[in-house]
Amino acid sequence: MNRVEEKRAEIRAIIMNTGSLPTLPGIITKLNALSQNDKASVQEMARLVSSDQVLSARILKLANSPSYGFYRVSTISNAMILLGVNVVKSLALSSSIFEIMEKNSVGLWEHSLGAGVAANIISRRLKLPECEEISTAALLHDIGKVIIRLNFGDDYRQLLALIEEDEVSMLEAERKLLSTDHAEVGAWLAKSWFLPDKLIEPISCHHDVAAAPTQQTKASVVHFANILIKASGFGFSGDDFVPLIQPAAWELLGMTDAILAEIVDELEDKLVDTKNFSLEMQTADEA
Amino acid sequence: MQKIPLALAEADMVLARDILRDDNAGGPPICGKGITLTESLIERLKRMGVQTIAVEGHPVRMDGDKNPEEILLDLDRRFIKVENDPLTGRLKNIYRQYYAKSSGSGE
Numbered sequence: 001m002n003r004v005e006e007k008r009a010e011i012r013a014i015i016m017n018t019g020s021l022p023t024l025p026g027i028i029t030k031l032n033a034l035s036q037n038d039k040a041s042v043q044e045m046a047r048l049v050s051s052d053q054v055l056s057a058r059i060l061k062l063a064n065s066p067s068y069g070f071y072r073v074s075t076i077s078n079a080m081i082l083l084g085v086n087v088v089k090s091l092a093l094s095s096s097i098f099e100i101m102e103k104n105s106v107g108l109w110e111h112s113l114g115a116g117v118a119a120n121i122i123s124r125r126l127k128l129p130e131c132e133e134i135s136t137a138a139l140l141h142d143i144g145k146v147i148i149r150l151n152f153g154d155d156y157r158q159l160l161a162l163i164e165e166d167e168v169s170m171l172e173a174e175r176k177l178l179s180t181d182h183a184e185v186g187a188w189l190a191k192s193w194f195l196p197d198k199l200i201e202p203i204s205c206h207h208d209v210a211a212a213p214t215q216q217t218k219a220s221v222v223h224f225a226n227i228l229i230k231a232s233g234f235g236f237s238g239d240d241f242v243p244l245i246q247p248a249a250w251e252l253l254g255m256t257d258a259i260l261a262e263i264v265d266e267l268e269d270k271l272v273d274t275k276n277f278s279l280e281m282q283t284a285d286e287a
Numbered sequence: 288m289q290k291i292p293l294a295l296a297e298a299d300m301v302l303a304r305d306i307l308r309d310d311n312a313g314g315p316p317i318c319g320k321g322i323t324l325t326e327s328l329i330e331r332l333k334r335m336g337v338q339t340i341a342v343e344g345h346p347v348r349m350d351g352d353k354n355p356e357e358i359l360l361d362l363d364r365r366f367i368k369v370e371n372d373p374l375t376g377r378l379k380n381i382y383r384q385y386y387a388k389s390s391g392s393g394e
Contacts (some may be wrong), residue, residue: 169368233361235372242365245374261381268385270341272290 046077067116099136107236
């Protein structure tokens with residue numbers, strides 16, 4: 001293995017060894033066990049999550065974010081019914097990482113929130129099933145970047161320097177320096193959390209939808225959501241470059257100029273609320 | 288039309304859209320399109336928890352607001368790596384049209 005390949009193996013090992021990641025509340029381990037048990041009821045899981053008030057408050061804040069449209073969710077069991085167990089579990093698992101993002105990389109946090117909003121608009125406009133799961137995958141699509149930044153600070157600084165010098169995208173820089181990328185890293189993390197394929201694949205394949213073995217539609221929506229939010233200039237994901245729209249994603253979703261124009265109109269409208277939401281979350285945490 | 292946080296609303300601005308209840312978006316509007324805002328109305332909306340409103344024209348210059356030329360230059364800069372791609376080019380055109388529409392007649 002050369003030095004760059006070693007890096008990839010090192011990152012993978014760190015993620016699989018969850019002890020080195022941002023601490024997860026003990027509840028998550030129990031929730032994970034419970035959600036893999038077919039006999040566990042939504043009520044049981046809701047009771048477990050509700051017993052941690054701080055975690056519940058964070059999940060409810062996210063469940064009421066513009067990424068999920070117009071829900072008014074006030075209890076965990078409501079969130080589980082309206083948004084689904086997978087969504088609540090993902091929000092619980094990622095809440096500590098989101099908290100880090102909110103404080104230390106507002107640009108990436110807003111990019112992620114905005115992608116969630118865009119994915120929600122696309123999947124509703126195209127009347128796709130499981131909109132909430134698609135929004136969640138979009139919210140999580142760049143989580144690999146947070147992990148790289150948190151655990152490999154020196155490498156992250158080198159990535160930023162390379163983007164600046166060579167005017168390459170974050171993705172190109174990661175592949176060059178780490179021989180992996182944030183999509184793969186994010187998918188390792190999602191796997192280590194036992195998230196379902198419908199959440200893992202859109203994360204791992206949002207830059208290459210044809211590589212998704214079973215969830216190409218969801219991967220295509222997240223692919224578009226990422227491109228749209230970068231096109232709008234909302235948030236900051238590490239570089240300013242709009243990525244290429246893959247013809248496979250365009251065809252799979254049956255995209256047309258007219259539909260895309262409607263989506264852009266609605267997205268730009270919602271981004272005002274998204275900005276407000278992000279500012280509110282930041283000031284609420286300070287208080 | 289401009290969508291603004293209620294905190295930036297001022298008397299004499301004109302509503303460009305109905306204000307709906309957060310918890311009952313399908314119900315009757317709290318306040319109708321075309322109404323001119325007053326200080327007391329703004330206070331009442333704040334107490335009701337309204338967060339954003341849409342007003343006629345573009346009365347508030349927000350932080351980071353840019354003139355139309357700057358907006359298009361930024362758009363060009365963001366699309367620089369995909370300039371010659373036909374599909375991504377279509378998205379860029381849609382954004383050009385969106386910016387033209389939103390900076391045009393104020394509608």
